Amino acid sequence: MPDPTMTLTESERDADLGLHQLKQLIGLVEYDASTDPFPVTGWDAIVFVVGNATQAAHYYQSVWGMELVAYSGPENGNRDHKAFVLKSGSIKFVLKGAVDPNSPLIAHHAKHGDGVVDIGLEVPDVDKCIAQAKRAGATVLAEPYEISDEFGTVRLAAIATYGETRHTLVQREIDGVRYAGPHVPGYLPRASSFVKREGAPKRLFQALDHVVGNVELGKMDDWVTFYNKVMGFVNMAEFVGDDIATDYSALMSKVVANGNHRVKFPLNEPAIAKKRSQIDEYLDFYAGPGAQHLALATNDILRTVDELRKEGVEFLDTPDAYYEDPELRARIGQVRVPVEELQKRKILVDRDEDGYLLQIFTKPLGDRPTVFFEVIERHGSLGFGKGNFKALFESIEREQDKRGNL
Numbered sequence: 001m002p003d004p005t006m007t008l009t010e011s012e013r014d015a016d017l018g019l020h021q022l023k024q025l026i027g028l029v030e031y032d033a034s035t036d037p038f039p040v041t042g043w044d045a046i047v048f049v050v051g052n053a054t055q056a057a058h059y060y061q062s063v064w065g066m067e068l069v070a071y072s073g074p075e076n077g078n079r080d081h082k083a084f085v086l087k088s089g090s091i092k093f094v095l096k097g098a099v100d101p102n103s104p105l106i107a108h109h110a111k112h113g114d115g116v117v118d119i120g121l122e123v124p125d126v127d128k129c130i131a132q133a134k135r136a137g138a139t140v141l142a143e144p145y146e147i148s149d150e151f152g153t154v155r156l157a158a159i160a161t162y163g164e165t166r167h168t169l170v171q172r173e174i175d176g177v178r179y180a181g182p183h184v185p186g187y188l189p190r191a192s193s194f195v196k197r198e199g200a201p202k203r204l205f206q207a208l209d210h211v212v213g214n215v216e217l218g219k220m221d222d223w224v225t226f227y228n229k230v231m232g233f234v235n236m237a238e239f240v241g242d243d244i245a246t247d248y249s250a251l252m253s254k255v256v257a258n259g260n261h262r263v264k265f266p267l268n269e270p271a272i273a274k275k276r277s278q279i280d281e282y283l284d285f286y287a288g289p290g291a292q293h294l295a296l297a298t299n300d301i302l303r304t305v306d307e308l309r310k311e312g313v314e315f316l317d318t319p320d321a322y323y324e325d326p327e328l329r330a331r332i333g334q335v336r337v338p339v340e341e342l343q344k345r346k347i348l349v350d351r352d353e354d355g356y357l358l359q360i361f362t363k364p365l366g367d368r369p370t371v372f373f374e375v376i377e378r379h380g381s382l383g384f385g386k387g388n389f390k391a392l393f394e395s396i397e398r399e400q401d402k403r404g405n406l
């Protein structure tokens with residue numbers, strides 16, 4: 001008997017993902033949504049503001065293998081900005097760039113640079129969520145409202161989270177009728193003039209695993225409480241102090257997740273150490289709290305990393321000593337490929353009581369040392385690579401030092 005709480009979302013069915021695969025890919029778990037005061041189905045779109053959305057849309061297609069599915073811009077009545085909706089598996093990114101010189105996106109971009117403005121969440125009942133958000137004292141940025149077009153109607157609302165980041169809540173099914181358009185009303189279906197290279201895989205990642213938020217010193221617990229109280233998220237894992245301190249910089253991190261674990265938010269704050277934390281560098285250059293990295297889930301990290309490198313994506317380096325460390329070798333045991341294959345690609349590996357994971361981190365995606373991506377392949381582990389934090393942070397510090405920010 002299939003568990004009734006374990007149903008696939010529309011976007012997952014669209015992407016031909018199966019339940020078993022999702023348990024492995026993103027650590028999906030069973031839970032009872034009927035007692036949840038703020039039920040969250042999963043991710044909706046992740047919205048980026050960028051300096052040049054036209055060019056960024058090309059980059060995400062040509063390098064990250066995403067597919068252009070929808071567009072909004074001056075040609076269909078949106079005179080403020082261009083917005084490109086890109087899809088990979090079950091996840092959508094929206095890239096927005098100002099057209100009108102007076103667009104509010106310009107001030108946002110001038111302050112923060114390229115970054116994530118909106119971590120959209122699909123919910124079955126927007127009004128229930130907003131009522132709960134108000135009871136719990138959250139800042140409601142947009143009361144529930146509906147928009148419609150020829151594809152149907154969606155119901156939306158928005159609440160504030162850290163910095164100038166928001167969660168738009170998207171209800172795609174109203175009275176049993178699901179919105180049939182490619183994104184939300186105002187967006188038109190759009191195919192691309194970009195043609196994938198011959199032999200390129202169908203996609204390089206299938207789902208979004210987690211989005212990490214960087215917040216100010218002393219604020220991490222406030223935001224953990226926010227997600228606990230407002231959204232009913234549960235605490236997953238906790239990394240404090242020595243776990244993630246190198247000789248120079250340090251940070252504290254806690255992780256919250258929604259009931260089914262589709263949505264996972266690690267939250268970081270800087271910790272006091274000998275030199276400036278990588279989180280301080282982020283906070284300086286993003287001009288405040290914001291989304292630090294997005295973890296993209298793949299079932300073949302070797303292929304994904306090979307394809308990305310072929311397109312010039314730069315990853316953080318891992319010294320050979322990491323792979324030659326007998327303690328690490330003993331701890332990770334047997335993984336699906338020889339360690340030499342991981343070493344060749346600088347892929348990190350971590351194991352906990354539930355299984356293991358393979359992961360690698362890109363250098364910052366834009367000009368500022370702020371947002372970056374992680375590529376992750378899970379095999380049972382529901383962790384975040386705690387065992388790699390030291391190696392990872394030393395690698396980040398080497399980059400931070402090159403930038404003169406350590």
Ligand SMILES: [Fe+2]
Nearest residue numbers: 212295374384
């Ligand atoms: Fe991560």
